[in-house]
Structures are given as structure tokens and as C-alpha cells.
Amino acid sequence: MIACETFWNIRRTLGTTVLNRSLRIVKQAAVTAIGGFAAVALYATAAAATETPPEEIPAEEPAEQADTEQRQIEPVEESNPSEPAAESTTNSDRVSDENQPQVDFSASVENLPSDQQTDEPSESEELDSEVTSCDADQEQSCGTETKQTPGGEAPAVTAAADGESATEEIVEIESISGEFNNQKILNRDHADTTNTVAIETDGGYYEVVLRSRDDTHQPGVHTSQTQEQWVLDLLDTNGSVIETTKATTDLSDEAIERRDEVGTYDFTGITAVRGRHVRQGTSINSIQPTSFTLKPTECIIDCETQVDVNGPSIETVLFKDERLIGVEGQQNTTSKIPVDIAPGRYEIFLVSKDSNHPDQASQPDEKWRLNGYDEAGKLVLETSPTSDLPDGKQADPSYVGGYTLTTAIASVEGQHAVLGGGPNSIEPATATFIPVDLDLLSESIEEENPIPRAEVKSSTFTVGVDGTIDDEATLAIDGVIPGLFIAGSNTALNVSEALRAGAVAATASTPQQVVTIDVTEDWNGIDRSTLKGIVFGDSDGRIDVDLALSDDAPTDGNQVYAKIRLTDGNGEFFEIKNDNPDGFFFKINPRRSAPPNADGNNDITVRASACVDLGRPRGDQCTYQERNFEVADRIDYQDECANRIADRLESGIDYFGLSKNLLHSTVCDDDDLDTSIHILIADLADPRVDPGISIDGAGTRQSSYTLRPISGHAQLFGDTVIAVNGNKWAGDQGRGSEPNDQATGPIWTTIVNGTTLFDNVNSAEVLIGFNEENNEARFFEKPQGPLPDFGEHGHDVVGSITSVVKNNECNDAANAENNYSAIGLKDERYLVMLSSSAGEKVRANRGLCPVFKALGVSDALRLDGGSATSAYTTSAGHLNELEGLDDLVFGNSRNILNAIAVRSV
């Protein structure tokens, strides 16, 4: 199911061409990594392919009959020689590959082992002779097909050139077969190994098929024989074992012979093989290795994926047969398997197995995840868990997602994904890393979408609510993603035009009254000083004073200055002197600084004086003008702070050049709001910006969810550029080692990929919902009770019981002081994420709301807080690492349930 959803997401995001290529990669992975059964499941998921389960031949039937049955089964896969081979391909392949370059047919043949005039095949060759063909359109008709070759005739496959006329060509890929002496191994009088059989291959990858038998499996004789299993050792010229195949399955008591596909292996440098008993278990029985068959897989891979499997691309890890219990104190992880996975982006497939899986009983929570460690043993990869092994199946593959590895992985282990609560045991079988061919993907994107891939770059800075910007903050500036701007680049602050418009909107003020001041102090018939400019009252209740002072008689040696005094019905409440000849500029909110007039009106009188200090005995001489204003109602300090921050942001590139002693006023500072907040902004309308909710399971309801730090969520989500913590959960505190911290789930409404993980009917909530295209989001609110109708904005939803700002009004009830993160929307298009800096407690109503309003955000909700508060950018990592006691308890990053993340696609 996870695989299906992932494929759908890939299709939606990248288009059909990429999907089809992905499907082929999936198929390749299946074939390469896990042999028959995984190929069946994956290929069925991806492209509805055929199924070739290993068969067991009843003991009652002679071997010849069994061979016949084999032949009767396999024709299901046959292509009709009379039909063009291209018809065996899917339409989607055909359509998606229409634009692929046509490859000359003869060239294709040349690429294959083309010994067409083969000798008459041996019996075993006859059974397993694999005929692989490539027609002119390589990707369409190339495949491995099992052919019956009656009468010893060479197998024939029809290949179509250019997909039109059917041209009959006989193409054969030689399988390599060999027989053992039918000797028993690991019996009382026998060795563990068979005779060594020399082989001659061209190198490269071969699928290995092993046949085994036990003649003692006659009715009534040795009815209970277990662990009859063997492996094939691959030897080099020195006789050293270079690699060993997966073991065959135990020969059941009812059968005398068995055929196992044990996987694909690199035979480069292999010159001989031998059978060897696995010799594992306490009740070991002998087995007769009969034969082996090696089927080259080169054509499949070349034709289907264009990926060179011999390169370091696809990596498959085979686990030992270790059972994970899922109960504390028992085995919950496999032993570590050494690997060499290079950094890069990979799609990861895990195969689970449970050889004791009953057909009837229900066994839930048979899940495991893959952990990857670097050279130093540090955990660098933790995948999502596999899906539960379906009841009735003994093995099943799972697609667990795409991951970007920044460091090489040196070892991996499987770990049970459910601890406690009575899970069932599971055995990791294989893990396959399929590199995502970025060049291939980008080509496809360019084909279907002319917009180039976004560069993963970001920047961040912190801004205090009084508008100050912390110059010491980390300016992790790598560049700018169009559509994803994080205010704070020292080149342009990266406040986009749209964001700037929001800031302007927050500061826009329609002057209610504008008056000019032009007053000159004239002493003894000589102009001494002049004060000129404007004073205006705006709709936000502010009075803006912008006056310039001039010294009209500079040679007289007298000091000039200006004086501004504000009075209201209660008397004088403000006076300031300024002798700066460069100007006299400030804003003041009189109703903030003084209570309303005693008579109930909002009249303010501004007296502007031009003065000169004439010294003794004349003293100060002033001439003034007075202007009356009826200011707007008292404005909230949040708005004032918002305006101030907006002013700062609006100042853009020049900000860092501004004088530090520019008017800071007393508007915000006296409210103890001098905190720092990280601001992260994404433009959802940009197709390269992809927001979502990162959570364990990626949208599947689970009995428990692994908690992980914000950086872990960034990795889980993939290509994450920015992220903040999500909402509140129940379960572990999040202070343990990551894999062991489990949450029972969110307790505020959370919908991920259309699946409701929690529906908070107990509380009124505010929510932000994203549409499936992830290019639009909407703010919702609901009373206590069921969820509202999200319409198309219900694909991803995060809820909270606390709003920060709603309909452009700060939520005064949200006055608890702590560290918090919050997200809001501007115009349902810009996702604005705030997160308080480390150790900087903030109130939502006084600290977060003004910043949101400054950025033009009309609706926002508060997320989880306290030590769960965390923000992340790809270049700077975790921005607000924990300090002090929190650090002592949780480490520098607490494990959290989910994160609101944005990735670049």
C-alpha cells in the first residue's frame, strides 16, 4: 500500500515518464535483490507482471513427470512466436517510451550473447532455458521468457523491428548449467560440500536457480526431515569462496525434488561453484544438490532501466535468518551487516519474511525498519517501518521511501519497528538500495516541466519582536530558492515582492491628518532657528513626526534645538528635545503612552518649537506652533511591534547599514518582548516547493510512532529545506534513544496524506489544511466536535487548540510564556513558520503574533512548545538546539512526533 501511494506521489509530482522509469527501477530491484517472490510482489505492484513461485514436486510423481509439469506451468509466460514481441509489453511502457531513441535491432542483438546455433540443450537446460530478446525498441520487448524447446530445436522468440513488421529472429541467451553428482551432503558418511564444478561465464550478473532432491522422501520413510537446505559457493581460480548464495528452502516431506530461485549474483571472476549444506539448526538432515542454472540478466537490466547494474548503483543486503521478537529484553535487532553504500539518494525496499507464518491466525505488527550506520558507528539512516506482513504470506516486500544519504553507510541492521504491546516476530530478509538517477529525473522534469529543479539552498536569521535583527545570528546563506524565501540574506534580505507587499500592508497607514510645521525663532530681528516638516496622525493611532531643524545664524555661536511636546486632556505626557541638525523623526502611539483623555476624546495637541539658547541672561528663546489631532483608538502594542518589524524588513538591503541608534522608541521594549524568533517562509504556489507533515509511517495509522529529532524528520521527509516541530503527542517524553522513543500518536488533529491519524473531537481547534497538490493551504476553525469539511484542503492537516492570530487579531488568551513554534498563512499561499530561539521564551500573543502580522499573516496557530520547539534549515541544521536543563534532560535536540516540513522538488 505504501508502495502504491508512493508511486502515486511520484506520478503526481514527476509525471508519467518518470513513474514508468521508477517502475522499471522497482522491477529491477525486485529481480536483483530478492529473487522470485519479491519480484512477483513488487512487479505486481508496479506493473502487474507475472508470477513464478517455486514449485515443489509431489513425491508420488517421478522426476520426468515433474519436468512435464514444470513445462506445463511455465508456458503461461511464453510469448506467442507468431505475435510481435512488443505486445508482451504494457501500453504504458509503449506510450512512455515513444520518444525514446530507437535502437537498431542488429545492434541490440550484438549486445547479447548471440550463440544462436546452440547445441541441443541438456535436460536441465531444456527446463530452464531462458530466452531473452530485445527488439528494436529495447525497452518494450526485452524480457526473460522461459521457452519449451521440443525436439531439441533451438528456442525462438519473435522480435519486432520498430514495433511494426514482425521480423523473425532467433535469439538465445545462454544459460549456464551444471550438475552435481547427486550425492548427499551432510549425512553420516558424507561431507558438507559437493564436488566442485567448473564454470565459464562472461562475468556480470546471473540469476541462480538451484535444484535439490532427497530420494528418501518416499511415503512412509523419514516423514519428518527438517533443515534440508544448501547454498551455492562461488569460487575463484584459487578455490576461495568469493560469495555464497542464499540458502534453498527446506525440502518438504511431501516432495522429493525442489527448485529454488536464490537471487542474482555477480559472477565476475567466478570460475567454479560447489554446493554446501547450510548446517544450521538442531535437527539437520541431508540433502542432494542436483543442479544449478545461471541465467544472465544483463539484457533485462540494460533494456528495462538503462542502468548499469555492474556499477555501484544498486545495493542489496541479505540478512541472516534472524528473528526479531519485538519484546524488550529479547532480540529486537539483527546483527550488523557490513555494506558500502555511497552517499546519494536512494529508494529503499525491504523484504520481510516469516517462515512460520500461519495461514489462519492473525499476526499484526510484523514490521521492521532498517538502520544504517556510518564508519564511526553513528546512526545516519532510519527508514520508515515496513508494512505488516500480510497474514497468509510468508514473505512480502515493502517500499519504505526515498532517502538522501549525506554520508556513506558502512553497516546496516534490521530492527523491529514495534516494541511492546505484543507485536509478532518478523525476519528481515533483504534490503535494497536503488539509487535515484538524478540526471534521469531532471531530464524527465525538463521534458514535462520547463521549470528547472530548485536548488536546495536556504538562509535564516533571527529577528527580535522589537524589530532588531540579531547580527550575530547564523546567516547560513547558500543562495536562494525561487519561491522559497527565508528572510535574512545579507544580499537582499530575500524578502520577496509578495512578502514585501505583506509588510507594506501591515504598515500601510492612511494619514488622517497631515499638517506642516514651519516655525522660526526670530530674536532681535534675526532668524535664529527654523523647524520645518510634517506631523501626521495615521489610522493606526500613531503620530509621526518628521521635522528638520536648521540653524539660521550659525555664526552667532548660539545653540539651536527643537522641542516637541504632546498634551491631551490629562495634560502633558510627552516632551522630547532634539538638537540633531540632520533631522527630527519619530513615531509615537500616544494612547499607548498615556491613558485616554479624561473627557473621553482622543484629542492630542502637538506643539513643535524652534528654539535657540542665547545664554545668560536671555536664556532659551522658543517659538512654537500647535496642531491638534484626533488620533485613532488605542492600538495594540502587538500592532505597533508588527509595524516596527515590518518597517525593518521593508528596509531590505539597507537594513544592515542603518544606524543602531535609530529610534527604537518604547513601544515594544517595555513589554519584555525582546526575544528572538526564526522566520521561515515558503511560497506554496511555486511547483518546486512541496510542504507536508513528516511523521513515522508517512500517513499510515499505527499503534505507535517513532519519535525523532527535527533533523531526523528532515531526513525522513526527504530533501527537506525548512521544517519546524509539529503538534502535541502522547506517549514517550522523547528523551531516550531515538528508535526506542515511541508515541501513541498525536492528540491534536492530524491528517497525513489523506489519512486521519487523529481526530480531536474533544476540543475546539484551529487548523491549517493543505490540498493534495500542495500548492495551497487554508485556515480552518472548528468548535468542540467533529472535523469540519476541509474540501480539497484535507490532504494534510495540522491542528492546534491554540491560535496565535485569527482574522488579523492576536489571541490574547494565548499568553503563556514558553518556547513555541507556530505556522500561519498569508493569502493561503505563503506558509510562514516561526520558532522561538533557543532559551528565548515568548508569548504567542505578544511575541509571535506581532511578527505574523508584520509579515501579513492573518491566521496562524501555535504548535507544540517547550523543549519540543525546534526549527531546521538544510544549510544550518537544527537552529534552536536545547540549552541548560532541557539539554541535560533531552540532549540538544528532543525527539518529537512530527514536523511541518517543506522540501524542494
Added chain:
Amino acid sequence: MMFGMKLMATRSSVYLVSILISLIITLISLGYQRDLNIVVEPGCTFAAECFSPSKVAGFPFGMLYDDPGISVSDSIGIEDDWRWLGFFLNWILYEIFTLLAMILVKVLPGKLLGSRGSVGATS
């Protein structure tokens, strides 16, 4: 003089020990956690602050209250709401009990021994 200083030193030690003991008991009382019913403040919506805490730790006075706006739910941790008033009240209360206990421990055996001695002397 010496006796007075010794007495003061002894008393200071007693107080110091009792303060430490009562502090430890106060902190240990954090292990006592009880549930509180969630109450939504009338007219208050869209704020965790509208809710009363659902869990409180400390005895007899609550010292650490579950913050309804911060993970994890229904569990007490350092990230939750610390109330100094409850802490000091508990500490004072335990200090009183500790001092009383120490006095009793010091005085009672003497009393008992003294009464026994007088009995022995008369016999």
C-alpha cells in the same frame, strides 16, 4: 561561652540537616501525581491556556502542572508548568514536620531513659 557556641553550632547543624531533609522530601513528593479534570474556561477558546492542567505533581500542594499546550499529553516533565508557590509551601510544611520529628527523636529517648534511671535509682 564555649558551651554557647557549641550549642549554636549544634542548632545550626540541626536546622541545616532539617532543611536538606525537607527539601528532599519535597522533591520526592513530585512522585505523587494526581489527575485533574480538564475544565474549559467559559468564553475562552483556541488557547491551551483556556484549559486547566490535566495532571499535577507534588504533595500536598501541587508544584508541577501539566502544560496543556506542550507535549507530552497527560504526563509530567520538566517542560511543564512549575509553580514556586506550591514548592515553597510544601518545603515549609515538610520542614516543620522534620524539625518536630528531630526534636522528638532527640527529646523522647532522653525522657524515657531519664524516667528509667530514676526507677533504677529508687530500687
